[in-house]
Amino acid sequence: MNRQGLLIAIVLGFAVGIIIIQPLGISLFQYDQSGDTGNWWYLFKNAVGQALGFGDVDQILKNILFGIMGSSLALMFYTRKTIFQLNREKVGITLIRELLDKGENHEVEFKSTLRWDLRQGKVNKALEMVVAKTIAGFMNTEGGHLIIGVDDEGRILGLEQDYGTLKKPGKDGFEQYIMQLVSFNLGTHFCPLAKVTFYQFEEKDICYVRVYKSQKPVYLNLGDRSHFFIRTGNGTRELDMPEALDYMETHLN
Structure with a gap:
C-alpha cells in the first residue's frame, strides 16, 4: 500500500x-x-x-x-x-497454481519465453509467432489459458530475459508487446479477447493471458497468406482450407 x-x-x-x-x-x-x-x-x-x-x-x-x-x-x-x-490477486494466484499443477492440455499452454531463445541466447522472432499461433488456436476453439515464463513442466522461469529485449522493459512493455503481436498478426479487433495479467511466484514474474473464444474465424498472417489454427489436445494444429471451412461451419458463427 x-x-x-x-x-x-x-x-x-x-x-x-x-x-x-x-x-x-x-x-x-x-x-x-x-x-x-x-x-x-x-x-x-x-x-x-x-x-x-x-x-x-x-x-x-x-x-x-x-x-x-x-x-x-x-x-x-x-x-x-x-x-x-x-x-x-489471491484468486488469480490460486488459479495459476491449479493450472500449473494440472499441466498443459487443450485449454492450457506453457511458454518459457515470449521472444528470448534460451538455447541460442538471443531474440528469436519465430518464438513470437508460436505465441501468436497459440492465441489464435485458443480463439478458434474454446478459449484457453496461456502462461509465459514457465517451462513445459510448469517450473517457474520468470520474464527477466524477455524484459531485457524490450524497448520498454517491465510489465507494461511486455503487455504492450503482446497486444501489438495480436494486433499486427491476428487483427486489432481481436485484442479484447486477450486479457493480460502478471503474477509473481518465487520472486519471479510470470505472464498470464486469458484468451476468450472468438465468434469469428481468426487467421494468423504469415508472409503472403493467412493460416487457420485450432487447439487439439495439448497442441495447436493448422487446418488446410477444406478442414478450416468445415470447422468454421460447425464451430463458429
Missing part, C-alpha cells in the same frame, strides 16, 4: 470532515428543527464559518471529532480498492 497516498487520503478526509461533513450535518439538523422552513444555504454557510473559526474549545473538539470521521471514511474508501485488488 502506498504510504504517501494513504497519508494524503487521511489529511484530505480530515479536512472534508471539518468543512463539509460537519456543516452539512449541523445545517440539516437546524433546518429540520425549524420545521423545514427558512434558508438552508444560509445555515450551511454559517456552519462552515463556525467550523473554520476555531472560536472555542467546544468547536475545536467538534472539529477533531468530525475530522476523524472524515479521515475514517477516506481511509475506508482508499483501502477498499486495495483490498479488492489483493483479493483478486
Whole structure:
C-alpha cells in the first residue's frame, strides 16, 4: 500500500470532515428543527464559518471529532480498492497454481519465453509467432489459458530475459508487446479477447493471458497468406482450407 497516498487520503478526509461533513450535518439538523422552513444555504454557510473559526474549545473538539470521521471514511474508501485488488490477486494466484499443477492440455499452454531463445541466447522472432499461433488456436476453439515464463513442466522461469529485449522493459512493455503481436498478426479487433495479467511466484514474474473464444474465424498472417489454427489436445494444429471451412461451419458463427 502506498504510504504517501494513504497519508494524503487521511489529511484530505480530515479536512472534508471539518468543512463539509460537519456543516452539512449541523445545517440539516437546524433546518429540520425549524420545521423545514427558512434558508438552508444560509445555515450551511454559517456552519462552515463556525467550523473554520476555531472560536472555542467546544468547536475545536467538534472539529477533531468530525475530522476523524472524515479521515475514517477516506481511509475506508482508499483501502477498499486495495483490498479488492489483493483479493483478486489471491484468486488469480490460486488459479495459476491449479493450472500449473494440472499441466498443459487443450485449454492450457506453457511458454518459457515470449521472444528470448534460451538455447541460442538471443531474440528469436519465430518464438513470437508460436505465441501468436497459440492465441489464435485458443480463439478458434474454446478459449484457453496461456502462461509465459514457465517451462513445459510448469517450473517457474520468470520474464527477466524477455524484459531485457524490450524497448520498454517491465510489465507494461511486455503487455504492450503482446497486444501489438495480436494486433499486427491476428487483427486489432481481436485484442479484447486477450486479457493480460502478471503474477509473481518465487520472486519471479510470470505472464498470464486469458484468451476468450472468438465468434469469428481468426487467421494468423504469415508472409503472403493467412493460416487457420485450432487447439487439439495439448497442441495447436493448422487446418488446410477444406478442414478450416468445415470447422468454421460447425464451430463458429
